[in-house]
Amino acid sequence: MDGENLRTTKYSDGSAIPNVTDKTAWTSLTIGAYCNYQNAKGTDTVATYGRLYNWYAATDSHNIAPIGWHVPTDAEWTLLTTFLGGESVAGGKMKETGTIHWFSPNTAATNESGFSATPSGVCIGKILPTAFDELGVQGLYWSCTQYDASEAWVLNLGHDITSCGHGYYFKQVGFAVRLVKDPLFDKPTNSNITYGTMSDQDGNVYKTVTIGTQTWMAENLRTTKYIDGTSIPNVTSASKWLKLTTGAYCNYNNTTSVDTIATYGSLYNWYAVNTGKLAPKDWHVPTNAEYSTLISNLGGRCFAGGKLKEAGTAHWLSPNKGSDNSYGFTALPGGYCSGTFTGLGIYGYWWSSTEDSETVALCTQIGTFGISMSNWIFTGENVGFSVRCVKD
Secondary structure, three states: OOOOOOOOOEOOOOOEOOEOOOHHHHHOOOOOOEEOHHHOOOHHHHHHHOOEEOHHHHOOOOOOOOOOEEOOOHHHHHHHHHHOOOHHHHHHHHEOOOOOOOOOOOOOOOOOOOOOEOOOOEEOOOOOOOOEEOOOOEEEEEEEEEOOOOEEEEEEEEOOOOOEEEEEEEOOOEEEOOOEEOOOOOOOOHHHOOOEEEEOOOOOEEEEEEEOOEEEEOOOOOOOEOOOOOEOOEOOOHHHHHOOOOOOEEOHHHOOOHHHHHHHOOEEOHHHHHOOOOOOOOEEOOOHHHHHHHHHHOOOHHHHHHHHEOOOOOOOOOOOOOOOOOOOOOEOOEEEEOOOEEEEOOEEEEEEEEEOOOOEEEEEEEEOOOOOOEEEEEEOOOOEEEOOOEEO
16 A cells, blocks of 8 residues: 555546635535645645545546555555554554644554555535634545445544544545555456356357356356247437337447447346346346455456456547456456447446446446446446346
8 A cells, every 4th residue: 555645646548637715615525536735835735734635536437546556445444454453553553643634642553564654634615604614623534335325334433542443434525545565366368268158049159257256257148038939129319219118239330340349248228137038048138236346356446347347449549547357257348239339449337237226237347547346336238338237
């Protein structure tokens, strides 16, 4: 883990992180943003305490961390504090010593871990009379693990305690960020992976790969039939696609190229997934929980995408950050259809079979700009996403 608070103003793809200085605007944000404590303009304050980021910035798909690093999961923070003897004593071992930056008494601060935590405070927008609070008193650090739709897990260090706190706070609050280096998985390179095969109801043959206890298709589904042999309607009209209430598929840009379809697969709406008849025999469209298991097997969603993406830029647009396909999953950027076609080469979206409500379902997403893999709640059954199946 790095020994200073993050102070970047850009995501790893070079795009700017918005610097929001208005406290009312800050409180209502649902996109990534950063600020400096008290909106300080001097370099000394930023160099000492770093910048404050909301959770949306810490977990944005453009990736706030450089290649090879990531925002730690809540589990990784726990690993660190456990290594230091547990939460009851870890705080003192992580805090910078003395009272140059920490308020007195800076209880039990030894910094024997070398973490050199500084009390960077928080940005809380318009919740209090002042938008900022706790400089010198507390150091709080985001994890990339959400607690629920509105809050996420945080590690907290205080000037007058030796312990470290572990709790959850609103995603709009601005906290410091520390990065942890990606683990080096003891996994074979793609060339050493032994692939299996399976066939769909059209007779298309796909590679398969086992990751943990799960066996996955290593290619995107491209069947034109349900398992009972009935045809899945191929809808090419944008207006008709958006009015559908039954299953359908399309190919990106309505291509008829056999090579393109074989590479990227087809795009299916939620109604096709929800029939329960889309997957080949002995396979099924994965649940959101099964995607979460896959992500966990790869060490967490903050960098799972890089381990799954096909390496290089033959199909992913540059920069395809962090891709190595070391697990053989060979995730491809099939884009999506929402009446119009978007994102080929940039994004891969895959349906899960988990429904959140009558009009909302869950999917997972990987982008070319980073190494994270996100679970999304997506509104609208008439969006066309790729499908991967997992063995029963």
